[in-house]
């Protein structure tokens with residue numbers, strides 16, 4: 001979502017004649033768009049500002065603005081502790097950035113802009129045409145979350161659930177497609193809770209599918225409890241919706257899920273996976289896991305390992321639990337750090353094994369790849385993604401940008417697949 005926000009921030013500042021600097025050191029204004037999910041996010045801000053101070057030691061000070069969730073969560077502290085920062089702007093206030101920049105230019109004054117005015121934000125953004133022309137890009141459709149998982153800062157930094165209207169999303173999507181975009185990932189902290197005047201995510205997907213030159217649709221991130229029947233159903237019927245679902249589970253243990261306030265059980269999760277697979281057997285899943293959540297025993301950890309095998313996730317993001325200030329879980333007694341790290345290493349090894357096994361099965365098979373750009377290192381290497389978001393590289397001198405081609409996968413590793421364009425190329429959406 002920060003990538004989407006950064007693009008939109010750029011669309012806004014262009015209005016007051018700010019342009020992207022060619023080199024980082026050439027800029028006279030820095031916007032650090034931050035994420036608070038990862039550990040040490042605030043330290044990273046201080047570190048980056050430190051680098052700027054060094055760079056500008058003998059030059060006029062640039063404007064420094066911190067945006068995003070760190071600004072929301074720790075705004076006042078940042079401004080007090082680091083005088084080099086001129087302003088903090090929360091994720092629901094970045095539409096006000098031009099005003100902020102002009103105030104700094106004129107008055108040299110510190111600004112804290114961390115109101116939750118999500119309606120005003122999108123009203124402003126709707127007036128500004130997106131300039132994004134990446135082949136595959138993001139579109140924020142929903143923000144905030146009402147779930148309050150005990151480890152998560154999102155309900156505090158992004159606020160309550162808010163869904164944008166179908167009409168404004170259709171317009172923004174059409175603008176993106178007219179810029180050359182072919183694939184959209186619909187974004188929301190809790191994307192399948194999308195609900196605008198009783199119109200749900202499935203309805204939005206249906207509407208966006210009608211845009212001719214839009215070839216692929218994805219969405220992320222879903223909560224298992226918001227996976228409604230209509231959403232399962234559309235995976236059966238939509239030819240533009242990709243057969244890959246990111247469905248965070250966080251733990252394989254019911255005891256830990258309860259402690260996290262996830263409000264679902266493993267039995268429910270597995271039943272949901274089965275229902276989705278019944279609707280479309282081509283669908284594969286990826287997930288998120290937190291390892292070493294407070295109270296996690298060896299048995300709980302083993303339950304997470306078993307779930308990996310049972311679902312056969314083709315990708316997983318896993319991290320050791322790290323307490324986020326202000327969340328209920330931050331007050332709990334933590335699992336011994338070394339033990340948690342040891343469990344993470346075991347877990348990630350298993351994830352990699354499953355991934356390599358899955359990828360080997362793709363060798364000598366064909367998949368449909370949407371090509372995005374040439375490789376920076378080799379000008380005759382083209383990069384794209386298959387339906388499951390696997391990175392694929394082919395050798396070619398043809399300009400494949402924005403094209404979907406049938407590719408025979410020759411080999412690969414856990415991060416990239418290598419292939420060749422099939423002799424007979426067909427443009428279809430689902431691979432055999």
Ligand code: SF4
Nearest residue numbers: 145147148149152154
């Ligand atoms: S559902 Fe996701 S965004 Fe919402 S509180 Fe839980 S982890 Fe955070």
